[in-house]
Every structure is written in structure tokens, then in C-alpha cells.
Amino acid sequence: MSSESPEVERPGAELGRILLSAEWLPPGTRVDRWEVVGRLGAGGYGTTYSVRRAGRMRGRLYALKLSRRPGERWFAREVALLARVRHRSVVRLVTHGAWRLGPVEHPYLVMEYVDGESLYDWALARNPTARQVARLLVQVLEALAAAHREGALHRDFKGDNVLVAADGKVKLLDWGAGWYAGAPSLTATAQLPPGSPRYYSPQLLRWRALAERRPGDMEPYRYAISDELYAVGVTFHHLLTDQYPALQWLAPQEPLSPHGLHPLRELNPRLPGVLESVVLRLLAFLPEHRPEGAAVLAGEVRRALAVADTAWDAPLFDWRERTSSGSRTTFEAAEARGPVMPGQEVALREARARHVEEVHRWREARELRHRDPEKVAAAEARALAAVRRRGTSGSSHSLIRGGLGVLLVGTLVAGLTLWKLWEGPSSVRPDSTLAPVKTVQLMAPSARLDQARAPLTGTPPLSPTQQEKEDMSIRAPRQTAVVSPAGRSQALKRCSLVGAAALAACAGSQVRPDPSRCPDGALEAMRELNMEKGGGADIYTDANLPGAASKELLVREGPIVSMLIKRFGKLPVGTRLHGRLWTGGPQVTGRYTRAELPDRRSYPVCLVFGNIDGFEWASPHTPGAVTHTAAFTVVDSFP
Numbered sequence: 001m002s003s004e005s006p007e008v009e010r011p012g013a014e015l016g017r018i019l020l021s022a023e024w025l026p027p028g029t030r031v032d033r034w035e036v037v038g039r040l041g042a043g044g045y046g047t048t049y050s051v052r053r054a055g056r057m058r059g060r061l062y063a064l065k066l067s068r069r070p071g072e073r074w075f076a077r078e079v080a081l082l083a084r085v086r087h088r089s090v091v092r093l094v095t096h097g098a099w100r101l102g103p104v105e106h107p108y109l110v111m112e113y114v115d116g117e118s119l120y121d122w123a124l125a126r127n128p129t130a131r132q133v134a135r136l137l138v139q140v141l142e143a144l145a146a147a148h149r150e151g152a153l154h155r156d157f158k159g160d161n162v163l164v165a166a167d168g169k170v171k172l173l174d175w176g177a178g179w180y181a182g183a184p185s186l187t188a189t190a191q192l193p194p195g196s197p198r199y200y201s202p203q204l205l206r207w208r209a210l211a212e213r214r215p216g217d218m219e220p221y222r223y224a225i226s227d228e229l230y231a232v233g234v235t236f237h238h239l240l241t242d243q244y245p246a247l248q249w250l251a252p253q254e255p256l257s258p259h260g261l262h263p264l265r266e267l268n269p270r271l272p273g274v275l276e277s278v279v280l281r282l283l284a285f286l287p288e289h290r291p292e293g294a295a296v297l298a299g300e301v302r303r304a305l306a307v308a309d310t311a312w313d314a315p316l317f318d319w320r321e322r323t324s325s326g327s328r329t330t331f332e333a334a335e336a337r338g339p340v341m342p343g344q345e346v347a348l349r350e351a352r353a354r355h356v357e358e359v360h361r362w363r364e365a366r367e368l369r370h371r372d373p374e375k376v377a378a379a380e381a382r383a384l385a386a387v388r389r390r391g392t393s394g395s396s397h398s399l400i401r402g403g404l405g406v407l408l409v410g411t412l413v414a415g416l417t418l419w420k421l422w423e424g425p426s427s428v429r430p431d432s433t434l435a436p437v438k439t440v441q442l443m444a445p446s447a448r449l450d451q452a453r454a455p456l457t458g459t460p461p462l463s464p465t466q467q468e469k470e471d472m473s474i475r476a477p478r479q480t481a482v483v484s485p486a487g488r489s490q491a492l493k494r495c496s497l498v499g500a501a502a503l504a505a506c507a508g509s510q511v512r513p514d515p516s517r518c519p520d521g522a523l524e525a526m527r528e529l530n531m532e533k534g535g536g537a538d539i540y541t542d543a544n545l546p547g548a549a550s551k552e553l554l555v556r557e558g559p560i561v562s563m564l565i566k567r568f569g570k571l572p573v574g575t576r577l578h579g580r581l582w583t584g585g586p587q588v589t590g591r592y593t594r595a596e597l598p599d600r601r602s603y604p605v606c607l608v609f610g611n612i613d614g615f616e617w618a619s620p621h622t623p624g625a626v627t628h629t630a631a632f633t634v635v636d637s638f639p
């Protein structure tokens with residue numbers, strides 16, 4: 001329990017006095033005219049809560065950051081910068097003040113609440129396309145350009161400090177380490193540069209190494225726009241390749257090469273050349289080789305986006321097959337350890353940092369290069385749960401967790417427990433119309449066309465939407481109804497011909513789902529999109545594995561995302577079809593219930609994979625074998 005957790009009286013509480021800590025305020029606590037809804041998390045110098053204006057149970061959410069200590073200079077710096085840098089991609093400052101908790105005055109600031117996830121979480125929870133990432137890059141660069149125009153620097157740019165909202169808009173947070181002309185110094189010596197070493201430019205790394213060797217001798221580092229742009233390069237290198245770039249300690253050996261890094265396209269061949277060159281320029285070893293400024297580069301990326309072809313709409317990563325978790329790289333062997341010669345400490349530290357860096361890169365290459373659908377689904381579920389928790393029950397989880405720390409103090413245990421009882425179930429709990437819940441609902445295709453036509457504001461989930469689940473749910477097998485005896489015996493014969501794994505698939509898989517009617521909303525949407533019954537077009541069976549019609553692909557039962565490779569009606573090339581496959585019969589049966597255009601608009605549809613009868617196995621002895629390129633057919637009811 002913190003020493004600055006005085007006893008305060010909870011307004012209106014009749015159960016006596018409870019102890020509060022600025023780091024764990026329970027829901028319902030009033031901080032001036034703000035009422036705590038939940039705890040969002042804690043950082044280096046404060047704790048952030050979701051709050052509402054007191055007395056407005058259904059009011060809008062805000063984020064309130066409460067300083068741990070009074071007179072925190074980083075805190076004042078954040079307020080000053082947020083007041084200076086007003087931009088749509090910079091989190092908006094609403095107000096600031098100081099709140100008295102016992103004898104201590106805690107500074108606080110209130111910002112707009114961003115219903116989103118960090119840039120890295122956003123990327124991990126989906127398999128983004130180059131276009132999506134480039135759009136985020138433009139927004140981030142424009143936010144930084146706005147700061148630079150005001151003579152300000154963020155100085156701690158990284159994916160964790162960028163929130164991506166459900167509508168794809170980004171907000172740059174955490175300006176506490178920032179700088180502006182005339183700002184008072186943050187630390188007594190101002191020696192250590194701010195930010196995280198992984199994002200340090202080569203110049204900053206070098207400065208730090210020298211400063212450690214000659215403490216007190218060095219002028220403070222003059223962090224510049226070029227350092228900020230380097231940090232953007234590190235962040236986007238990671239987003240586009242799933243790996244951080246190597247720390248650049250030494251100038252590149254090739255005199256003409258501006259950096260000593262691997263071409264990004266060796267790490268991810270799906271990356272468009274233009275984006276690769278943008279990131280490599282951001283990561284140039286010498287500051288003068290980096291782009292001139294954030295605004296100029298934002299314009300450049302915008303122009304590239306305007307003429308980008310469909311390669312920019314393919315997911316950036318493969319879906320990974322499960323591999324043995326037992327494999328290890330030799331890089332995971334021992335770290336550099338042992339006695340150190342006097343004077344060699346810094347060198348050893350650098351060697352270790354390099355080594356750790358290398359290990360990280362190998363681990364990431366091995367684990368993340370190919371996305372694992374299970375991990376991605378788990379990350380998405382976590383993200384959704386976190387978003388829900390923020391507004392609703394999570395606050396009480398946080399409270400419980402916080403309470404655990406405070407349990408040591410018996411008074412609080414009793415106080416909180418009694419308070420909970422007193423509070424009753426309907427107290428400050430937020431209403432069910434909270435934005436996070438809305439986000440989830442928005443992802444579901446709507447039944448009416450006017451809704452169906454409206455752009456969806458969230459990146460569509462990788463898992464099927466509720467309606468898709470309902471449309472696709474596998475009901476009790478009805479083989480006799482849909483497979484003729486001849487067909488069934490043929491299927492059984494096939495099953496008996498193949499190996500053990502396939503036999504298991506034959507035994508366990510659903511042949512095909514029940515017939516079901518196409519929802520009115522989908523029929524109407526398809527009319528609007530000029531998609532006539534019986535019509536169809538070519539698709540990549542698996543949007544993540546484009547390939548020729550002659551090449552075989554083994555599909556499994558479950559969700560599938562295919563991609564249009566020819567325009568059809570008003571659906572452009574690159575439209576993604578979300579659906580499900582069944583592989584248990586003599587043919588693969590597939591149903592698509594949602595079409596997602598490259599511009600992220602989404603429509604309910606009723607399409608089948610192949611034709612009405614499904615898609616015959618491409619190879620007679622391989623259940624689930626189809627071709628990389630196939631086709632779909634428009635239906636008005638699923639057969």
C-alpha cells in the first residue's frame with residue numbers, strides 16, 4: 001500500500017472510512033467532477049482510468065490519468081504538449097487539474113477516451129494488408145508533422161503509444177517524455193535520452209554508449225525530428241515484417257547503402273516495394289538520409305496509396321501451420337557471461353544487448369513470421385474482452401486485483417467488501433450501450449439494406465459474425481437427405497482408400513449443412529450489387545494463399561476467407577468473401593455470407609463455393625483437395 005493512501009471518507013458511505021490509493025481507485029470514486037468507471041492501466045508515472053462526468057450515468061467516457069506523485073514533471077510536460085498539439089490523430093486534452101487525496105495533491109489530466117487497441121495489438125489480432133498498415137502510417141506521420149510544426153517532439157514513439165480505434169483512426173498517446181522549445185528540463189541532469197532503446201537511432205545509441213563510458217562529460221542529447229522518424233521506421237518495420245530491425249551500431253559497410261539492414265522484402269515478400277523503401281529510408285543510418293519531414297513523407301505514402309494495386313490488399317502474412325514447439329535455435333544458448341576486464345563493462349553491455357537483440361529476432365522470426373490462426377483468434381478474443389472490460393466488468397476485475405494488493409490492510413478489505421454490498425448491483429456500472437459493445441454489434445451484417453450498405457466501422461473479425469455462425473452452424477448430420485446412396489458409397493469408398501488422417505476426417509466431418517434460406521437483407525444487398533442468382537466469378541480459394549487454378553490446395557473444415565480475382569457485379573477485384581467450408585462429403589461444400597470490399601464496406605450475401613453441388617475433390621483420393629483458384633455461385637437459398 002502506498003504511503004500516499006490516506007484515509008478518506010467516501011461521500012455518502014455510511015459504513016465508515018476506507019483507504020484509497022491513487023493507483024487503485026474503485027469504480028464510483030469521484031475525482032473532482034469525474035466519476036471512475038474502470039481502471040485502464042498504469043504507466044511510468046500515473047494510472048489511467050475510464051471516467052464519466054459525475055452524475056451522468058450514460059454520459060460519454062473519458063480517460064483520466066492520475067499522477068502517482070505531486071509535482072510530477074513528466075505529467076506537466078504531457079499536459080503542456082497535449083495543449084499545444086491539437087490534431088485529429090493526437091489524443092485530445094479535455095481538462096487538467098489536481099485532486100486532493102488526503103494530504104496529497106495528485107495532478108490529473110482528462111483526455112478523450114479512445115475505444116481501441118495499441119498498434120501492435122491491432123496488428124497481432126488480425127492479418128493486416130499493406131494498404132491498412134500504410135493508412136495507419138499516414139495518420140501517424142500527420143500527427144507527428146502537426147507536433148513538429150508546433151516545435152514539439154514526442155520522443156517516445158512506438159506501437160504501444162498509438163491506439164487504433166475501431167474505425168481505423170489512430171490516436172497518438174503518452175506525450176510525457178516529449179519536448180517543446182522552451183520546455184523546462186525533465187530530470188536534474190537531463191542526461192538520459194527518453195524513450196525505449198529499441199527505437200533509438202544509431203546516433204542516439206552511440207551517444208548513450210559514450211555517455212555511459214564518460215558519465216557527466218557529455219552534452220545532453222539533442223533529440224531531433226530525424227530520431228523521431230527513425231522510431232517510426234522501427235515501429236513500421238515491426239508491423240510489416242513481424243520483426244524489429246537490428247540495432248544499428250556501426251555504419252553500413254557498403255558506402256552507397258544508407259543502412260545496414262536486410263531488405264524488408266527478404267523478410268516478407270508480400271510487402272510492396274514502395275513501402276519497403278519508405279521504411280528503409282526512415283531507418284537510414286545517417287540522419288541526412290532519412291526523409292525530410294513527416295509531412296512530406298505522409299504525402300508520399302498517400303500518393304502511393306492512391307495508385308496502389310491489389311497486391312496491397314493481400315494479407316501480409318501466411319497463416320502458420322502448427323509446428324513442433326520443441327525446436328530451439330542455437331541462439332538461445334548461453335548469454336555472454338563471466339568475469340569482466342576493468343574498462344570493458346560498456347563493451348560487454350553492448351555485446352549483450354546485441355546478443356539479446358539477435359535472440360529476439362530469431363524468436364520472432366520463428367514464432368511470428370507466419371501467423372498462427374489460433375494465436376490470432378486468441379489475441380482477438382483477448383482484445384475484445386479487454387475492450388468490454390474497460391467499460392464494464394473489467395473495472396471490477398481491476399478493482400479486485402487492486403484490492404488484492406490492498407488486502408494487506410485489513411481496514412480496506414472490510415471497507416471494500418462492505419462498500420460492495422452497500423453499492424448493490426446497479427450502482428455505477430456502465431450501461432449496455434457502451435461503445436465497445438456497439439463495436440461488436442456493428443460487425444454483424446445487418447438485415448436491412450440501408451444498414452448493410454453503411455460502411456462497417458470495425459475491421460471485420462476473423463471469426464464468423466453472429467449471423468454467419470447462425471447461417472453456418474453445423475446441425476445434426478443429414479447425409480441421407482443430401483447425398484444419394486451412390487454418392488455416399490462413393491464417398492465411403494474414397495474414405496476407405498485414403499490414409500489414416502483422412503479417414504479420421506471422413507469419420508468425423510460433417511458432410512454438408514442443412515439447407516437454409518437466404519436472409520432478406522442479403523437478397524436485397526445482392527440485388528443492389530448486381531449479383532444475379534446463378535452468376536459467379538473466379539476467386540482465390542484461400543485469400544491468404546493465392547495460386548493457379550491448376551495447383552492443388554488442401555482445405556479443412558471451418559471458416560474460410562476467399563478473394564475475388566475478377567470483378568463481379570459491383571464487387572471489385574480484391575473483395576474478400578467470408579464463409580465456411582465442409583469437407584466431409586465427396587465434394588467440398590462452402591457457403592459465404594459476407595462480402596468485404598477492399599474499402600472495408602461489408603455486405604451480407606449468399607454464395608456457395610463452386611456450384612450448387614459444391615466443389616468436387618480436385619484429386620480423387622484426397623478429401624478436401626481443391627484448387628487454389630476456384631469460383632463461387634450466387635444463390636437465393638443455401639441448398
Ligand SMILES: Nc1ncnc2c1ncn2[C@@H]1O[C@H](COP(=O)(O)OP(=O)(O)OP(=O)(O)O)[C@@H](O)[C@H]1O
Pocket residue numbers: 040041042043044045046047048063065091111112113114115116118163173174
Ligand atoms: N485516452 C485513452 N483512451 C483509452 N485508453 C487509454 C487512453 N490513454 C491511455 N490509455 C490506456 O491506459 C493504459 C495506461 O496508460 P498509461 O499512459 O497510464 O501507461 P502506459 O502507456 O501503459 O505506460 P507509460 O506511460 O509508462 O508508457 C494503457 O493501456 C493505455 O492504452
